[in-house]
Amino acid sequence: GSDAVVHREFDLISLSFVADGFNLPEAKGYVSWLDPDTLLLSSALGNGMATRSGYARTVRVWKRDADPLTTPVIFEAGLESLEVSGHSDRTGRSERLWFIEKRAFFEKISWIGDRSGPRTQIDLPRDASWRVFGDWLAVRPRKPWTVGGTTHPADALIVISLSSFLAGGRRFETLFQPGERRPLQSFFWNDGKLIISYLVNLVPRFEMFTPGHQEWTRRVLDTLPAEGTVHVWSFDAAVHETNGEVLVCAQDPITPPQLLLFDLNAAPSLSASAILKRSPENFDASGLVVTRHEAVSIDHELIPYTQVGPANGNGDAPIHLSAYGGFGISLLPYYNSPLGKLWLERGGTCVEANIRGGGEFGTRWHDAGRREGKRLAHDDFAAVAADLVRRGITLPRRIAAEGGSNGGLLIANMLTRYPEHFGALFCTVPLIDMRRYTKLLAGASWIDEYGDPDKAHDWAFLKEISAYHAAAPGQPYPPILIATTKRDDRVHPGHARKMAAKLQALGYPAYFYEASAGGHGYGKDNREQAAFISLGTNFLRSAIGFNDHLPEMAERVATQEGHLSSINNSFEQETK
Structure with missing residues (x-):
């Protein structure tokens, strides 16, 4: 389908669209829930609301029954930016909102704020990717980054206390060092633990890091599938609701995809809790x-x-x-x-x-x-x-x-x-x-x-x-x-x-x-x-x-x- 989408409120109990619920006409953009009657809206819908690239230029707080075109704008960027977005974060002691302005495909500026708008710009390299959980900030530089007297290579994974970072601290701890053909592929938080995937000569590998009082504990997830294409993600879509359960989709050129459920809080001899679904063999792979x-x-x-x-x-x-x-x-x-x-x-x-x-x-x-x-x-x-x-x-x-x-x-x-x-x-x-x-x-x-x-x-x-x-x-x-x-x-x-x-x-x-x-x-x-x-x-x-x-x-x-x-x-x- 197209990049432009229609957003409509759907009731998961009755399995039907909500009468007079949230309904946004076709446009490029995103929504995220703030509470049952409020959405954070990033949409190109409306005159002057799109960047030159055709994506959302504003972030708005959209109340139930309000007109999305006249709802208050709390964050905006210029026409030459690529797009802006916002999302809520409930992993801390109180609600936080994150605002992202993408200046280019690999360049963004991030702010932390609240429902009134951004408050503090996050002092990270514009091409770095990052994830937050509670008081932890995990960062992957895209280029070598010298900070706190240390140069971290591209594709390393480093962590620091978010509150310390916002107060000016720059003493990061390194969790992953890349190699010549050993790059970091992705990382995400689940139940306060950091899950990473990387490749070793195109073979997928996975590890989990748990923060402690003095240092992080590393655990190799060597019982996850390790051939072909393997994707791992949290069972719960909302980060603050994660409990250690992850979904794993594994496949290779002659083996159909299968969807597995793992509990990362289980014993070290990790095994699949269940095979949720297995695709049929759609062609004869014999020989x-x-x-x-x-x-x-x-x-x-x-x-x-x-x-x-x-x-x-x-x-x-x-x-x-x-x-x-x-x-x-x-x-x-x-x-x-x-x-x-x-x-x-x-x-x-x-x-x-x-x-x-x-x-x-x-x-x-x-x-x-x-x-x-x-x-x-x-x-x-x-x-x-x-x-x-x-x-x-x-x-x-x-x-x-x-x-x-x-x-x-x-x-x-x-x-x-x-x-x-x-x-x-x-x-x-x-x-x-x-x-x-x-x-x-x-x-x-x-x-x-x-x-x-x-x-x-x-x-x-x-x-x-x-x-x-x-x-x-x-x-x-x-x-x-x-x-x-x-x-x-x-x-x-x-x-x-x-x-x-x-x-x-x-x-x-x-x-x-x-x-x-x-x-x-x-x-x-x-x-x-x-x-x-x-x-x-x-x-x-x-x-x-x-x-x-x-x-x-x-x-x-x-x-x-x-x-x-x-x-x-x-x-x-x-x-x-």
């Missing part, structure tokens, strides 16, 4: 093996990737290759039901690359693949494709690559920069025109990641990854399907539309599909999402000669709900 490999990129950096497929091949394997490489997001091996059914079960091989720009190895890995480094992240992806050929797994004409959003930018650059590496490309909800991306929808909020094209210095490197400008005649471009949705309110569908039109005008085998719904995604419901995925996957299979067949569902959707065709004649109408 499949999961292996890890590393490709050598253009600057000799080692780029890890995970390969899933038959144990033995003939050097001509049909490959589905994907990656993301942006915003510090980590991609770990997971159970992909659609690709399992449409690709693996039919004898194909799936590969996921951990290129720079992601968070798999911490801030260093992310920073290496953003702004000037975004081109390098694309080089990483091409290096993985080349390594599959070098290892004798496949041939370039048998490699199909897919990516969406920031990954769509990646795929568009594979078309213009490395066409000889691929047999087909599927580019979804993409950024492509990097000269104008900041002018379209939420684009201005991503300047931290890509750079500002209105600055000459930044445009010098941005034009190198602006596939729309790089597309040229007479190149060996492989077939490409560019897909978007009409209601994408994050990445403007104009990126996809104009790229498809340009490629077709140049005579390339470029196809375009635009779903009528779905926001920044693949459809508004499971049926539409399945059809979108089926359409793209079968386009790739057909283009590389892998079981050339277009299922009935994909064909029906392509002809009735979108456009899988030449759009030269209708481009101007489509973009209006």
Whole structure:
């Protein structure tokens, strides 16, 4: 769905919407409860209430039966900020409100206050992340931070008494020190204890820290699942209500997700209290093996990737290759039901690359693949494709690559920069025109990641990854399907539309599909999402000669709900 949402009050006892309850029309933003009759509202709804990026510019106290458009504003930021938000904190002796102004994607200023507004600014690095519970403040610097006579490295986890910090104290205690390929991934409070997750060469690990009178006690949570993708979060949504229970979702490429309940206050021989739910096996994984490999990129950096497929091949394997490489997001091996059914079960091989720009190895890995480094992240992806050929797994004409959003930018650059590496490309909800991306929808909020094209210095490197400008005649471009949705309110569908039109005008085998719904995604419901995925996957299979067949569902959707065709004649109408 879209980023904009409708907020309505719902009764969990009667399982119905509350008559004349809180009801906020569609807009980007958040609400949080202050008490049964009061909400803290951060919303872009109303004239002048949105930032340039389209997100909330104010925080308001919204009383029951009051008009949200005229309710009192207690915190606001300028139009050039990214967004503001607020939330209540009941873990201390009395209610506290936290106010956050995001100046850029990785830059924020925080205040502590009350229902009248912010009172005290929190003196932390603007790119640091933090969590509070009671009188404890936990901080993760994004860059090395020298404070209190000590330099704490990026991605360390340090703690201090909040009251001491607000009084000027700066003597932090270190709970976690990162390593070369041992980055902190996340941390959260539960029942006064700090739970952290980190990776060791892409393998998930978890620890729990408990504050004491003199020092913190560390406990390795070594009975939690430790393969594939493992997410841990509190059973209770409200931090002040947590009691040691956590939910764990674990999966790997050939093992379906299962949801487990753990009690962290139980004996050290921690085991799951219950298996709450287990997903069915949606494809036949017999004979499949999961292996890890590393490709050598253009600057000799080692780029890890995970390969899933038959144990033995003939050097001509049909490959589905994907990656993301942006915003510090980590991609770990997971159970992909659609690709399992449409690709693996039919004898194909799936590969996921951990290129720079992601968070798999911490801030260093992310920073290496953003702004000037975004081109390098694309080089990483091409290096993985080349390594599959070098290892004798496949041939370039048998490699199909897919990516969406920031990954769509990646795929568009594979078309213009490395066409000889691929047999087909599927580019979804993409950024492509990097000269104008900041002018379209939420684009201005991503300047931290890509750079500002209105600055000459930044445009010098941005034009190198602006596939729309790089597309040229007479190149060996492989077939490409560019897909978007009409209601994408994050990445403007104009990126996809104009790229498809340009490629077709140049005579390339470029196809375009635009779903009528779905926001920044693949459809508004499971049926539409399945059809979108089926359409793209079968386009790739057909283009590389892998079981050339277009299922009935994909064909029906392509002809009735979108456009899988030449759009030269209708481009101007489509973009209006």
